[in-house]
Ligand SMILES: Nc1ncnc2c1ncn2[C@@H]1O[C@H](COP(=O)(O)OP(=O)(O)OP(=O)(O)O)[C@@H](O)[C@H]1O
């Protein structure tokens with residue numbers, strides 16, 4: 001039975017089991033010795049529900065609240081019910097490769113956990129609910145722009161099958177928030193918002209790192225034991241050997257997450273260790289973006305100068321580096337450092353295996369006999385796509401549709417090839433299509449070795465290659481409309497992105513190639529700012 005949020009019973013296992021401060025002092029400061037700080041959200045002017053995820057709510061047993069009222073007050077932080085015990089977690093992290101010290105939930109607050117309909121506890125966290133001891137120089141708030149992005153993308157990722165935190169609600173606060181992130185250097189007030197996001201836990205690599213950095217071995221062990229007992233119970237009672245197995249499992253889950261990102265063209269943009277979930281979930285939808293023209297060097301993060309640390313093609317490497325930082329934090333818990341090193345191997349093995357498997361599925365290839373040939377085929381594709389500036393999503397989707405004609409004709413018909421290239425490439429110079437043409441010839445020959453019926457292959461590929469992703473310019477259009485009070489596109493995107501593998505012909509335009517005007521829209525990079 002669905003229940004109203006303001007009557008729901010919250011549990012507070014993190015607060016009960018981890019070491020936290022008793023005080024409610026929310027002034028920015030260092031908080032050594034603790035896992036979290038008790039906090040209270042700072043009320044906002046006029047909370048109004050803008051978006052609600054029916055799937056997440058149904059899973060949690062929650063009913064959709066009216067636009068205004070006590071449940072929405074709770075989702076904005078204006079109402080703290082008796083069973084909630086809001087807290088902000090203490091964590092640190094490596095940002096852009098450097099140790100940044102204490103970071104912590106500077107604008108996120110967990111209200112506690114709700115028991116989902118499957119009997120598992122899920123943490124409800126407000127992002128943008130006001131200052132905490134970890135807010136440092138900022139205000140603890142989030143703008144509607146970044147909140148729409150977080151809400152839409154976390155749900156879109158889930159429906160694509162990518163491991164992720166979820167979003168329950170998007171609430172406009174009625175307050176304005178000033179951000180000076182625009183290219184012209186001007187600060188402008190923007191509408192404020194709060195997203196309520198949901199995950200089994202929001203513990204990150206950085207929660208362990210801060211404890212290791214401060215030599216708080218007891219707290220480090222307590223947190224590791226908590227995470228293992230609650231989220232990795234299959235590993236058994238914590239011990240030095242189990243900590244190693246646990247790291248191996250974190251590596252495995254992280255590798256699966258990264259392989260999924262790479263398979264759909266998602267670029268996180270700010271893969272710092274404080275943005276890496278201990279459950280291998282995508283967390284912190286800040287400056288993310290989706291690959292449109294395939295380009296391993298592309299990053300949506302405009303502060304990622306030169307090094308392109310957070311570019312699409314760097315993600316697998318950076319995740320490993322982040323795991324190495326986690327492993328380093330766990331050294332005090334194990335007897336032999338070499339065992340941690342060996343556990344990290346799991347990452348590379350799982351990443352390679354999962355990426356390969358996902359790519360074969362995207363290409364409709366199943367024949368075991370062609371393993372060597374397939375490895376060469378897969379290896380040649382990125383360069384061919386990059387040279388043709390092919391839209392990643394459109395390429396795989398159009399390829400899926402083209403398979404029956406690729407299979408049934410001994411030589412690919414020029415018309416089929418031309419149509420495909422035109423549909424997916426942002427480049428109209430034919431010489432830039434050469435590699436992709438050649439690749440398609442080899443692919444078609446390989447496809448003919450498959451024994452399944454062409455229509456069956458096509459169906460399998462359509463189920464692996466989404467038609468709809470949250471294209472960068474679509475998110476921006478939805479934001480601009482929402483800022484004026486028009487939620488039509490936001491609602492439409494929510495609906496369409498729920499079934500991204502379905503054709504939904506009435507929404508074709510949301511699957512179109514990025515229009516020219518959206519290419520270098522002045523200020524577009526600022527859309528990606530996480531605040
Ligand atoms: N508006 C803000 N007020 C206070 N602290 C902030 C604000 N924005 C970011 N921070 C803090 O700066 C650090 C790095 O921010 P980052 O952009 O990675 O996280 P975030 O987007 O705020 O949140 P999360 O990782 O929880 O999704 C974090 O400690 C974060 O809490």
Ligand SMILES: [Mg+2]
Nearest residue numbers: 274275284286
């Ligand atoms: Mg973050």
